[in-house]
Each structure stands twice: as structure tokens, then as C-alpha cells.
Amino acid sequence: MEIFGKAVKFGDNVDTDVILPAKYMVHIDPNELARHAMEGLDPAFAAKAKTGVILVAGKNFGCGSSREQAPIALKYAGVKCVIAESCARIFYRNAINIGLPVVECADILSSVEEGEELAVDLVNGVIKNRSKNTTFYAAKLPQFILEILSSGGLIENLKMKMTRK
Amino acid sequence: MNLTEKIVAKASGKREVVPKEIVDAKVDAIMVNDLTGPLAVEAFKKIGVAEVWDNKKIVIALDHLAPASSEKAAELHKIIRVFAEEQEIEGFYDVGEGVCHQIMVEKGYVAPGKLIVGADSHTCMYGAFGAFATGIGSTEAAAVFATGSIWLRVPETIKVNVEGKFKNLVTSKDLILHIIGEVGADGAIYKSVEFSGSTIGSISMDGRMTMCNMAVEMGAKNGIIEPDETTLSYLNLNHEALKNDLDASYEKVVEVDAADLEPKVACPHSVDNVKDVREVAGVEVNQAFIGSCTNGRIEDLRLAARILRGEKVNKGTRLLVIPASRKIYLQALREGLIEIFLEAGAVVCNPTCGPCLGGHMGILAAGEVCISSSNRNFIGRMGSPKANVYLASPATVAASAITGKITDPRDMEVK
Numbered sequence: 001m002e003i004f005g006k007a008v009k010f011g012d013n014v015d016t017d018v019i020l021p022a023k024y025m026v027h028i029d030p031n032e033l034a035r036h037a038m039e040g041l042d043p044a045f046a047a048k049a050k051t052g053v054i055l056v057a058g059k060n061f062g063c064g065s066s067r068e069q070a071p072i073a074l075k076y077a078g079v080k081c082v083i084a085e086s087c088a089r090i091f092y093r094n095a096i097n098i099g100l101p102v103v104e105c106a107d108i109l110s111s112v113e114e115g116e117e118l119a120v121d122l123v124n125g126v127i128k129n130r131s132k133n134t135t136f137y138a139a140k141l142p143q144f145i146l147e148i149l150s151s152g153g154l155i156e157n158l159k160m161k162m163t164r165k
Numbered sequence: 166m167n168l169t170e171k172i173v174a175k176a177s178g179k180r181e182v183v184p185k186e187i188v189d190a191k192v193d194a195i196m197v198n199d200l201t202g203p204l205a206v207e208a209f210k211k212i213g214v215a216e217v218w219d220n221k222k223i224v225i226a227l228d229h230l231a232p233a234s235s236e237k238a239a240e241l242h243k244i245i246r247v248f249a250e251e252q253e254i255e256g257f258y259d260v261g262e263g264v265c266h267q268i269m270v271e272k273g274y275v276a277p278g279k280l281i282v283g284a285d286s287h288t289c290m291y292g293a294f295g296a297f298a299t300g301i302g303s304t305e306a307a308a309v310f311a312t313g314s315i316w317l318r319v320p321e322t323i324k325v326n327v328e329g330k331f332k333n334l335v336t337s338k339d340l341i342l343h344i345i346g347e348v349g350a351d352g353a354i355y356k357s358v359e360f361s362g363s364t365i366g367s368i369s370m371d372g373r374m375t376m377c378n379m380a381v382e383m384g385a386k387n388g389i390i391e392p393d394e395t396t397l398s399y400l401n402l403n404h405e406a407l408k409n410d411l412d413a414s415y416e417k418v419v420e421v422d423a424a425d426l427e428p429k430v431a432c433p434h435s436v437d438n439v440k441d442v443r444e445v446a447g448v449e450v451n452q453a454f455i456g457s458c459t460n461g462r463i464e465d466l467r468l469a470a471r472i473l474r475g476e477k478v479n480k481g482t483r484l485l486v487i488p489a490s491r492k493i494y495l496q497a498l499r500e501g502l503i504e505i506f507l508e509a510g511a512v513v514c515n516p517t518c519g520p521c522l523g524g525h526m527g528i529l530a531a532g533e534v535c536i537s538s539s540n541r542n543f544i545g546r547m548g549s550p551k552a553n554v555y556l557a558s559p560a561t562v563a564a565s566a567i568t569g570k571i572t573d574p575r576d577m578e579v580k
Contacts, residue, residue: 013350013435017543018550022522025200026230026237028207040545060351060384064543065522066286068204068302089355089386090286094302142187144316154304155211158311162212 001122001150003081003101005054007112012058014041016070016091019062025069033069034076049078054118057084058109062091071095081120083108083127083138096145099153103127103138111136122146167322167413169357169389172297175407176280177317184321184416191314193279196224198265199231201284201303203241206248208307217252218313224256225249226268231260231517234525263490263516266290266378266458271492277392277406282306282315287458287540289380293373294399295392295406300381320386321416322357323348327364329424334574336468337372338460338538338558340364341379342429344421346439354384356416359409364423365390370399371464378459379540382436428573430536431556434544442561442573452535453484453566455559456514457521460538461489463496465559470502472563472574478510479569485527487514511566523547529554536565 018040020033027033038045055074061084062070071094074082082095082102095102101122108127112118116131125140141149151157166174170182177188197205202225209217217223225245233239242260249257258268266287269275277295282288284306291298301315309315325344348358358380365373373390380388390396392406428442455461455469466488478484486506488494494516497503506513512527520527521539529535529552537547542554557565560574567577 015541015543017522017541017546021545022200022524026235026241028203028241040543040550060354063350063384064286064541066201066284066300066302068201068304086351086354088351088384090300090302093305097302097304097308144187154308155208158212158308162214 003054003120003122005052005080005118007056007114007116007118008045008048008053009109009112009114010041010055010057013060013063014057015064016062016067017064019070020067020073025067030072030076033073037073037077046077052078052080054120055079055082056108056112057082059086061087063088066090066094068094068098071098071100075100083120085109096148097154099149101149103141105136105138108136122149167359167409167415168295168391168407169297169322169359169387170319171407172278172280173317173319175278182319184319186319188317188319189314190280190317192222192282192309194222194224194269194274194281195306195309196226196265196269196283196285196288197303197306198225198229198285199227199241199245200229201306203244204303205284205306205310206244208304209310212307212311214311217310220252220254223254223310224258224269224272224274225254226258226262226265227260228264229518229522230524231515233260261491261515263492264458264461264518267461267489267493270374271490276400276402277396282309286381287378289385289388290374290378290458292377292380292387292389293370294396295390297387297389299387320355320357322359323353324359324361324415324418325421326418327360327362327421327423329364329422331423331426334560335426335428336558336560337368337375339426339429340423341376342431342439342556343426345379345382345431345437346429348383348419350382350435350437351384353380356385358383358385358388360388360390366393369464370395371462374462375459382540428558428561428575430561430571431542433542433553433555436541436556442557442571445555445571446573448571449534449569450482450536450565450571451533452527452529453482453562454520454527454535454537454539455562456485456487456489456519457539458489459540460559461487461493463493465538466493466497466502467500469559469563470505472560472577473509473567474505476509476567478566482566482569483527484509484511484566485514485520486511487519487526488516490516520547536562536571538562
């Protein structure tokens, strides 16, 4: 699984209230949620992400509320992958469960500039900054998480396991 | 093993677990609410199983936008009601019954040694009873509905040991704010946080819930307090509860001196931006909120009523008082507290999360300031991204509502 995209950068402690403000949680349609992705911090984000981007963030990305509407909004806005220095645990699980890959990589913020081209090899945990020709190593995703992602998410993975039995 | 490890081991059918291990744990109870439930219902339908694994272990509470604040909210509630009826879920609580976490405790779903998950981040609150309780998302909840189990990474545990007696009008809310300020918003990321020590032993169940409720604000997977006589008598249980082994191990131990503590406030826009109330005293407040799963219980209302009795809310400040459940509301009514609040000029609302998450019942305009007994103060949390939210104890909120400015409750005459 290799993912390509331009980097969009955010800092530390980006919480799910800014990723998807509560007033939009009445919406179930993922495309409606996507229109408001990151609105609390950057109202221009949804337009920026349309081309397909890789979100690069600092520590504790996705902290706060368990709202799954947050990773849904990011994924449908065009985020193909999140690379964070560390990721809040509920957000991490939610993102994987809906098929949005998240990798953790220390010092990624200082190694990537806004708009640079990145390539993420999920299986081997390798991140390439193609604009600078540099390589970084992320924490490797456990096999069962890679399986969830390759199925497209938790529900798809569960269905597959249930039909196998 | 420590208590968290023991509970996870038991739920996974293992004799022993160690930190970092991945296990598959059976769930004793799961909760979803009106904002997380609809997505869970949709995801559950995609799995293709006809029935949930155990309809006696599921709780659904309509609490965040209760009663329905808009047509869209009403549609979400309808989705939940239909599902609850189809699946014959006894543990369905419609609008007005209470905030989801308070309901879990009041209706008997929480007990020492249980493994509980909830589609709401403050699920960690039930750790106050010596249960392992952690927040999850909607899709995860759907998978639990279908299978009754969940994968977990066994966390390392940080022990926070608290000794000493609180000063007058210093509460468990001030203590947990202090701890979050010291540990940091990501200081306990992925970890279990266990609160121990003589101070914790002296805190009531209401106060212990306040503390475990906010463990997530340090990034923790769960907060937990070893059960004792106070726990068992609150729940009317008389059997032995799971406790730490004598040789239980922890990643680190943080010592806190409670006697030294002053009333605290978490300043905009992060929960770990904690200062003494006196450092920010004088900031004008447009709204004051007493309520939420963090501080909407009877003790919180009693403390606020002590301060508000015979006083008036400042002209230009709205004070919202929201009991966390119907049961608490009734109790407050019978104790004469509701009358005190109304006479003081407060707005008393039905049990709901209300303004805590900027849902309804007290949204803020740009430039407004709210002092709140709830649990988060992120940008835009209570409405406008240009509003400021300060978090504090019910005593501090009540005092500030009277003066119209952030006020240390000890600087007011309290009978």
C-alpha cells in the first residue's frame, strides 16, 4: 500500500472540536461532514484537501472528543493519510476503523514543509519526502491493523472474517 | 498485576497480561448516545447480523441534544428509537433521563472489575468505581454490538498518589485540573492513570467520578481508583472487589500534595493551561455553567447552592444550572436547591450535556467568556471560535456568577 500526496501541516494538540465542530455532528452524510473539515482551525482546508493530501501533524493529533465524524470529515475531504508525531488513541482507532491510515513518526513536523510531495509505504512504515529526497521511518503498523486498512475498514474486515467461518 | 491489568486479563480470559500486549476482551457493557449512536446503527446494519450480541448489555442515552434542538437532531433521535425497539434494548433512555455517563452509573451498569466501553470520550469516568472503562468510536461500537468483544492494547499505568487535606472550598475538580496541568494534555497518552492516596480515599464517589471523568484530558486510555468501603457502600455491594496486587507495578508514580492546592482554572484554549483562580481573577464572564458529566451531581449542586443562597447572579451574566440526571434533579428539588438557583436568577435546564459541547442551551457569541464546570475549553467548544471558556469547580463557577468576574470562592462570604 503506497500513498502519495502533498503535505498539509498542522501543529500540536489539534483536537476533534476544531476538526469537526459539534454543530455539524447532526449530519450523517460524510460529504456534508467533509465540507466542514478542520473548520475550527482553517476554514479553507476543505477546498485545499480536494486534490488529495497527506495531513502532517505534531503531537496528540485528534485529542478530545471521540467523535468519529472527525476522521470521516478528513477522509472525505481528501485526506489520504495522516502522519502525526503522536496520535490520540480514540482518533487513531476511529481513523483505522473507517479506512483512513494513520502513522506515527517522531520529528515529522520539522522534516516536511507545506506542499511538499510525500509517499507513504504503510506496510514497511517508510515515509519519503519526494520534494527533498529524504526518508523517515514511522512506527510500523501491527499486522491486524494493516488487515483492517486493506479491507477498507473495521466493518468490511469483520464481514470478511464472519463469511470465512 | 495492577488493577487495570487484572481487569483486562479477566475480560480476555488470561491469567496474566503485561503492558503493550494486544488482547481480545469481552465487554460487560457498552454505551452510545445521540451523537455517536446513529453512525453506530448505520455501521451495525452493514455488518449484516440480525441481532446484537446481548441486548441487556447495551445502553443508549439521548443526552447531547435533548430534547431535540433541530429537525436534524430529531431525525438522529428517531434512528436510535427505531433501533432500540427493533433490538429490544431495555437500556434505552430517552430525552430528559440524564447525561449518558450518569445514567450508566445510576442504572447499575458500572461495578468494580467490569470492562466497559462507551462511544463517548468521558466513559473513563466509571473507573471511579474500580472498573476498566474507556471511550471508543461509533464503528468500533457497531463491531462490539455484533461480537461483544474488542481488541485492546494493555496500557502502562501511571500512578498519581495524593496525600493531604484540601483547604476550604478546594475540591476534587481543582485537584484533577492541577494534575492535568502538571502531567500535560498528552502526558498520559495511551496510558492508564490510577489515582491513589489518603486524599483520594477521603473523596466521595461524586468527586472520584469528577476525577476519572477528566483522565482523558491527559490522553489517558482509562482513569481508575481502587474500590474501597466508600465504593461498595455507594453501590450497595458487600462482596470482595478486585484490587491491586501487593507487587503491582507502574511506569511511574507522581506525588501530589493536596494541602497545598488552591482553587484552579483551566484557561483558554486547552485543559492543561491551568492556573490558580486568583491569577486570573477579575476577568469578566458573560455566562457561567454548572453541570455536565464532570460536575452535574448532587454534591456539585449543593456546593453551588451554599454559595448562591440569598445572593443574586450578576446582571449581564447568565448562570445555567443543569443537573446531570432526572434523579439528581429530583433530589435537588426536594432539598430546596432548585429554588435557591431560581431565586438567585439562574436558568435551570433539563438533564442534558447542553452547552458543554456547544450543542444547545447556552451557545456563546464571538468575544464572550464562559466559566464552566464542564471538561473542555478548546477553540469553538461552546460556540464561536472567538469565545473563551474557562474550566473550574462548581464553587468557583457559582462565585463568579455572583460577581460577574472570575472569582476565588474563598473571596466571597460563604455560609
